[in-house]
Amino acid sequence: MFLSTGFSSFAxxxxxxxxxxxxxxxxxxxxxxxxxxxxEYQHAINEVIEMLDKGRLxxxxxxxxxxxxxxxxxxxxxxxxxxxxxxxxxAGPLEFHDKIPLxxxxxxxxxxxxPQAVARYGAFLSKGVILMPSYVNIGAWVGSGTMVxxxxxVGSCAQIGExxxxxxxxxxxxxxxxxxxxxxxxxxxxxxxxxxxxxxGVRVEKEAVLGANVVLTASTRIIDVSSSQTxxxxxxxxxxxxxxxGTVSKQFPAGEFQVACALIIGKRKASTDLKTSLxxxxxxxxxx
Numbered sequence: 001m002f003l004s005t006g007f008s009s010f011a012x013x014x015x016x017x018x019x020x021x022x023x024x025x026x027x028x029x030x031x032x033x034x035x036x037x038x039x040e041y042q043h044a045i046n047e048v049i050e051m052l053d054k055g056r057l058x059x060x061x062x063x064x065x066x067x068x069x070x071x072x073x074x075x076x077x078x079x080x081x082x083x084x085x086x087x088x089x090x091a092g093p094l095e096f097h098d099k100i101p102l103x104x105x106x107x108x109x110x111x112x113x114x115p116q117a118v119a120r121y122g123a124f125l126s127k128g129v130i131l132m133p134s135y136v137n138i139g140a141w142v143g144s145g146t147m148v149x150x151x152x153x154v155g156s157c158a159q160i161g162e163x164x165x166x167x168x169x170x171x172x173x174x175x176x177x178x179x180x181x182x183x184x185x186x187x188x189x190x191x192x193x194x195x196x197x198x199x200x201g202v203r204v205e206k207e208a209v210l211g212a213n214v215v216l217t218a219s220t221r222i223i224d225v226s227s228s229q230t231x232x233x234x235x236x237x238x239x240x241x242x243x244x245x246g247t248v249s250k251q252f253p254a255g256e257f258q259v260a261c262a263l264i265i266g267k268r269k270a271s272t273d274l275k276t277s278l279x280x281x282x283x284x285x286x287x288x
Contacts, residue, residue, distance in 0.1 A: 019057075021044075022044055022047060022048055022072075022076075023072045025040070025041055025044035026044060026045070026048065026072045026073075026075050026076045026079070027072055027075070028041070029041040029044070029045070029079060030072075030075045030079065033082075036079065036082055036083055042083050044076075045076050045079050045080055045083060046080075046083075048073060048076035048077075048080075049076065049077070049080050049121070049122045049138075052073070052077070052122050052123070052124060052138075052139060052141075053103070053121055053122050053123065053124060054124065055124040055126065055141065057070075057073060058070065058073070058124075058141050058159070059073050059074055059077075059139050059141070059157040059159070059183055060157075060159050060182065060183055060185065067159075067182070067185060067203065069180070069182050069183075071179045071180060073139075074139070074157060074176060074179045075179055077122065077138060077139045077156065077157065077176060078176050078177065078179070080100075080122070080138070081099055081100075084099035084100065085099065086098065086099055087099070087101070089101060089102060100120045100121055100122065100138055101120075101121045102118065102119065102120060102121060103119040103120065103121050103123065103125070104121075106125075109125065109127060110127035110128060111125045111126075111127065111128075111129045111130075111131070112129070112130045112131065113131045114130075114131060114132050114133055115133070116133035117131035117132060117133050117134050117135070117148075118134075118135050118136070119131065119135075119136040120136065120137055120138045121138065122138035122139055123136045123137060123138055123139065123140040123141075123142070123154075124140070124141045124142065125142050126142060126143050126144035126145075126146070126162070127144050128144040128145045128146075129142050129143075129144065129145070129146050129147075129148070130146070130147045130148070131148050132147070132148065132149045132150040132152070133150050133151065134148040134149065134150065134151060134152045134153065134154075134166075135152075135153045135154070136148065136153075136154040137153075137154060137155050137156040137157075137158075137174050138156055138157075139156045139157035139158075139174075139176075139183075140154045140155065140156060140157060140158045140159070140160070140174070141158075141159050141160065142154065142160045143160060143161045143162035143163070143164065143188065144162050144163070145162050145163040145164075146160055146161070146162060146163060146164040146165070146166070147164075147165050147166065148160075148166050149165065149166055149167050149168045149170070150168045150169070151168055151169045152166040152167070152168065152169060152170040152171070152172070153170070153171050153172060154166070154172045154174075155171075155172055155173045155174020155175070155183075155184065155199075156174030156175065156176055156183075157174060157175055157176065157183040158172045158173070158174055158175075158183050158184045158185075158186075159183055159184070159185045159186070160172070160186045161186055161187045161188035161189070161190065161206065162188045162189070163188060163189045164186055164188070164189065164190045164191075164192070165190075165191050165192065166186075166192050167191075167192055167193050167194040167195075167196070167212075168194045168195070169194055169195040170192050170193075170194070170195065170196050170197075170198075171196070171197045171198070171199070172184050172186065172192075172198055172199075173197070173198060173199030173200060175200075175201065181200075181201055182201035182203075183201060184198050184199060184200075184201060184202055184203075185201075185202075185203040185204070186198065186204045187203070187204060187205050187206040187207075187208075187239070188206045188207070189206055189207045190204050190206065190207060190208050190209070190210075191208075191209045191210070192204070192210045193209070193210050193211045193212040193213070193214065194212045194213070195212055195213050196210045196211075196212065196213065196214045196215070196216075197214075197215045197216070198210075198216045199216070199217055199218075200217045200218035200219075201218060201235065202216045202217065202218065202220075202235055202236065202237075203235065203236040203237070204216075204236070204237045205236065205237060205238055205239035205240075205241075206239045206240070207239055207240045207268055208237045208238070208239060208240060208241045208242075208243065208268075209241070209242045209243065209268060210237070210243045210262075211242070211243060211244040211245065212245075213245050214243055214244065214245050214262050215245070215260060215262070216237070216262060218234065218235050219234065220234065220260070220261060220262055221234065221248060221261040221262070222234060222236075222237060222243070222261070222262045222264065223246070223248070223261055223262070223263055223264065224238075224241075224263075224264040225246075225263050225264065225265060226264060226265055226266045226267070237262075237264070238264070240267045240268040241264045241266075241267060241268075242264065242265055242266045242267065242268060243262050243263065243264050243265070244262070244263050244265055245260065245261075245262065245263070246260075246261045246262060246263035247259060247260055247261060248261045
């Protein structure tokens with residue numbers, strides 16, 4: 001349920017009216033940056049970021065028609081930077097100098113944060129999230145029960161589902177501009193292996209497993225080789241797929257060379273526990 005963050009201009013309005021009002025204000029200031037100096041529009045921008053931080057608003061949401069991008073919310077994130085001033089933030093012996101403050105009050109939110117983990121204000125962490133020494137950027141949304149493991153990064157506006165494991169060194173790309181670009185989406189119960197990179201708005205559907213070092217960009221060929229005939233995808237991994245790195249031959253003016261791709265080698269079985277280790281998932285496909 002929507003809760004007002006204290007701006008009197010919104011306190012008495014219904015949630016649907018609040019959203020329409022905020023959206024209209026953000027669009028107006030987006031098209032006329034001179035309005036950034038006016039308190040009304042600064043309040044609107046701050047309200048959107050506060051709603052993102054508390055999980056009352058998302059950059060992208062799943063509906064019956066698939067994932068829908070809220071472009072005006074991304075615009076608010078972009079507009080947040082020019083209205084902020086550089087500030088020094090101290091955390092024990094650590095010092096930061098940035099425009100965006102850090103998240104606070106993790107205990108009240110039920111989030112476990114190991115020292116050296118950093119999450120920026122404007123990113124939402126659901127109850128039960130665990131942050132090992134890692135980084136979560138503004139606009140990101142991380143679902144309950146998810147672990148962001150050591151040196152993993154969750155980029156701006158990325159959407160991470162529930163009970164996801166982002167293993168050590170995983171890089172989930174962020175996106176602010178262009179505003180029409182979709183964020184990276186990792187759906188519920190996925191396992192993302194060590195040193196995987198997922199960028200450029202790629203969507204990994206629920207319960208998929210990415211083996212170590214899989215790299216997925218918008219142009220990466222994702223080839224299902226689990227049956228007698230191949231099926232190729234780009235930009236998304238079908239649910240329950242088990243994916244490993246691969247190569248394919250490509251002809252260039254200088255000759256034929258191997259380029260990286262991703263191979264779907266099978267599906268997670270319905271009997272497989274959703275918390276299965278990567279080795280267990282790969283063993284099901286006779287890869288280990």
